[in-house]
Amino acid sequence: MAVRHETELYAPIKAFFERLGYEIKGEVRNCDLVGIKPEQQEPLIVEIKKTFNLSLVLQGMQRLKLSSNVYVAVERNRAKKGAVNQRWSELVGLCRQLGLGMLTVTLFKTKPPLVEILCKPAGPGVHGRKTTTIRLGSRKERLLREFYARSGDHNTGGSTRRKLVTAYREKALRVAAALQSLEEAAPAQLARTAAVSGAAAVLQRNYYGWFERVSRGRYRLTPLGEAALSEYAAVLQEQGAGMAAAQAVGPDEGGVQRRIAEAPAPYSSTTPADAESY
Structure with a gap:
């Protein structure tokens, strides 16, 4: 079941991470999805696209400057088995090399969406990547300040050309x-x-x-x-x-x-x- 908009993938991903104990908000300082878990220092960041492409990879690499807990997420459409963006083993290998996590969302007509983690982020200390510190005025601090200053999740991750509730x-x-x-x-x-x-x-x-x-x-x-x-x-x-x-x-x-x-x-x-x- 092919999605028409990236926003259709946001709700299943949000629900998936909420079940893991994260507080989730969408479209926080240009990040499609941001999650905070009390016992974790690094915020969760997920960038969402309908299909896997270079733009998604570049976004993921930019988010690694804010956190070591970054995922890229795409739809898994079983009708596109031969498509380049469905060569999962190769795409997973690329994400692992870059230190990114990868997850897919499969939508069905008659049952709930299926969210699958294909690989987890490398985390701090891998590939020479360190935990990003929280300094006042830094991009990470502004991300967290914006997250906590919002009263709730009023935006849908993946939205474009919409007024955001900042x-x-x-x-x-x-x-x-x-x-x-x-x-x-x-x-x-x-x-x-x-x-x-x-x-x-x-x-x-x-x-x-x-x-x-x-x-x-x-x-x-x-x-x-x-x-x-x-x-x-x-x-x-x-x-x-x-x-x-x-x-x-x-x-x-x-x-x-x-x-x-x-x-x-x-x-x-x-x-x-x-x-x-x-």
């Missing part, structure tokens, strides 16, 4: 929701109501066109902002529970990843570039 968009939504209830307010008041420390920057930059300045230090919601609150109503509902759960985790419960990811950022986290670059 941590920045969630922050702007909280400010918009608070402004809707107040009708008109100052940044400091919104920062308290929405629990967003960077509320003033979100309002001033107005990246999405959701806010309008009515007088010095006073803002109100635009029609675009009202529409966004309706469009992302489900995200707003999940935000409350997600943020409360994140705040309830003690410093020793989430491990080194969460402690570093939630440390004060050495860079601005409310720039327009952050809003849509994920």
Whole structure:
């Protein structure tokens, strides 16, 4: 059963790794799927394509700069036995040489999808590859910060040309929701109501066109902002529970990843570039 879009493979892969104890989120800083397991230091990264190709290999190699736990994933279509991208033994051999893990997804009409791991990532210490450290401001730290800052998994891995629900968009939504209830307010008041420390920057930059300045230090919601609150109503509902759960985790419960990811950022986290670059 051939898939038409990469996104069709995301749900089976997500379910597979969730059963292994991972928390999964899609489209995190350009990675199709990112997973975090409390007892593991290295995040899981999976890049998804309909078929095995050079682009997938190159993406996988780039992700090895962020983690040693990287998989490439493709559909396994039994109707394409003679196709180049179905020469599994050769493709597995290539992935092993590169230190990548490989998995396939077989879709059926009448039974659940089958996810199979053909080889696991080489991991740190193999092929001279070391565990990537978590330094403030590094790409890995930004990946983890974005992962933990999101209230839930609102994106489907493999999506293209779609608006992503990033941590920045969630922050702007909280400010918009608070402004809707107040009708008109100052940044400091919104920062308290929405629990967003960077509320003033979100309002001033107005990246999405959701806010309008009515007088010095006073803002109100635009029609675009009202529409966004309706469009992302489900995200707003999940935000409350997600943020409360994140705040309830003690410093020793989430491990080194969460402690570093939630440390004060050495860079601005409310720039327009952050809003849509994920």
